Amino acid sequence: MTPIHWRRAVPSDAPALSLLGGATFLASFAHDHPGPALIAHIQVAHAESYYRVALHDPAQHLLIGETPLGAPVGYAMLTPPDLPIFTDERDDVEIKRIYLLGPWQGGGRGDALMELLADHARHRGAKRMLLAVYPQNDRARRFYARHGFQEIGETTFMVGDVPFRDLIYARTL
Structure with a gap:
């Protein structure tokens, strides 16, 4: 199994993040989301400019996963x-x-990534991780449940x- 090397993303990773974001969103939701809405979403939410802004924001933490040859895969x-729930930015x-x-899914790769995120959250003092997940994404929901969400x-x-209903999940750290 080819390993994934995880590292903190830097501003020069914006093009790769944009491609990954668009590709993974399309692959995850093309089966039941309207095409024009998907494309409109990807063009905005996964634009290089979106990732450039995020990468310059010290409050955001982005990881990028690459093959040993440097190809981005996650x-x-x-x-x-x-x-839309009560939250505390400190916690x-x-x-x-x-x-x-x-x-690149399977083989414990997602588990390793989730633990990297949990470690970073703990390091910054967080006591809880939150996320939103599409109710029809059963695989993701099982993954999150396995990780205590x-x-x-x-x-x-x-x-x-197009509006979609998402579930909000939480995991205590």
Whole structure:
């Protein structure tokens, strides 16, 4: 099994993050999201400019995963919480994005990434990790449950101009 090397993303990684973000979002949701809405969402939410801004924000932490040859195959993003529930920026952190390209899923790679995120959250003093997940994404929901996340609420996630219901999960650190 080819290993993934995880490192903190830097501003020059914005193009790779944009490609990964668009590819993984499309692969994850093309089966039941309207095409025009998907494309509109990806063009904004996964634009290089979006990642450039995030990479210059000290409150955000982005990891990028690469093969030994430097090909990007996954990424994750921790941010201050932005969910419609009570949060405390000192105690809470949100996993805004966590994705691996399909061929790189399995074999404990996602587990290792989740623990890297938990370690970083603890290091910055967080006591809880939050995330939003699409209810029909059973694989992701099982993964989060395995890592101690529990449902605590719900939110609306816009994909282009189409609203989708997401579940809010929390994990105590």
